[in-house]
Amino acid sequence: MKIRFGAAGNPDSFYAAGYRSSLQMPAYLASLGLNAYEYQLSRGVRISEKMARQLGEEAVKHDVLLSVHAPYYINFASPDPQIQASSREHLLKSVEAARWLGAQRVVFHPGGAARMERETAVQLVKERLQEVIAILEDRGWTDVYLCPETMGKKNQVGTLAEVIEFCQFSPMLLPCVDFGHLNALLQGELETEAGMNRVLEDLAAGLGPDVLSKLHVHFSPVEYTTGGEKRHATVADGIPPDFRWLVPGLKAWKATPVIICESAGTQAEDACHYRDLYLEG
Ligand SMILES: [Zn+2]
Structure with missing residues (x-):
């Protein structure tokens, strides 16, 4: 594995340059010196098999x-059997699309824990993941990683410890560490090199140092309040976290994550900024 930098969805600059189709994104990213692209299925899995296979070919070429981001509607912490079933379906459809694309990583939000015991919510997510993995094994769809994401709000399942706990359960699970979310949740605790390092240490301790060679990362400036995440900003806004704080830890651990930037509109430009900080560091 090598470290990779890329964008979530299509940046404003892509459309401003006159491009229209996501099929053009791999070439566009490559022209900027980027080499990762998270395709957004966040509002529903609607990509056709034909389009997905074409995009997969473009990606290989460049x-x-x-990776794909599964729908936001997934809530594995829900006790409602109907929501459980639809959440399972959303994730399975995301895996199917990912396999058409040749994408190995399916990022998803574990679920909401408002008005319920934290432990119950975490237990429900584990049960749902167990079911999904059993179905994937049945279908022979084991060539993907399911990536539970660390979340930015207190009432969402997805602290770092919870994500590590989920990932201990199967080799098909790989953490998606969203440093902007974590920093919002932890009210600025990651705004130093030491704070960033602690995240890498916890991952290595919980899942073995090898996890840092293939980790999935979201990195973007995230504005927060006492309740956690408020909105995704841009590097130009001067909002933390600063990627400079993560670079020494990545180098010390010889980590080679896939780093996806989710800045609002400038995700490709900000990904280039992060790449440059890494190369200079
Ligand atoms: Zn996400």
Whole structure:
């Protein structure tokens, strides 16, 4: 594995340059010196098999690693059997699309824990993941990683410890560490090198140091209040976290994550900024 930098969805600059189709994104990213692209299924899995396979070919041609972001509607912490079933379906459809794309990583939000015991919510997520993995094994769809994401709000399942706990359960699970979310949740605790390092240490301790060679990362400036995440900003806004704080830890651990930037509109430009900080560091 090599470290990779890329964008979530299509940046404003892509459309401003006159491009229209996501099929053009791998070439566009490569022209900027980026090599990862997270395709957004966040509002529903609607990509056709034909389009997905074409995009997969473009990605291979330009050495762009593809991942997908599963729908926001997934809530594995819900006790409601109907929501459980639809959440399972959303994730399975995301895996199917990922396999058409040749994408190995399917990022998803574990679920909401408002008005319920934290332990119950975490237990429900574990049960749902167990079911999904059993179905994937049945179908022979084991060539993907399910990536539970660390979340930015207190009432969402997805603290770092919870994500590590989920990932201990199966080799098909790989953490998606969203440093902007974590920093919002922890009210600025990651705004130093030491704070960033602690995240890498916890991952290595919980899942073995090898996890840092293939980790999935979201990195973007995230504004927060006492309740946690408020909104995704941009590097130009001067909002933390600063990628400079993560670079020494990545180098010390010889980590080679896939780093996806989710800045609002400038995700490709900000990903280039992060890449440059890494190369200079
Ligand atoms: Zn997400």
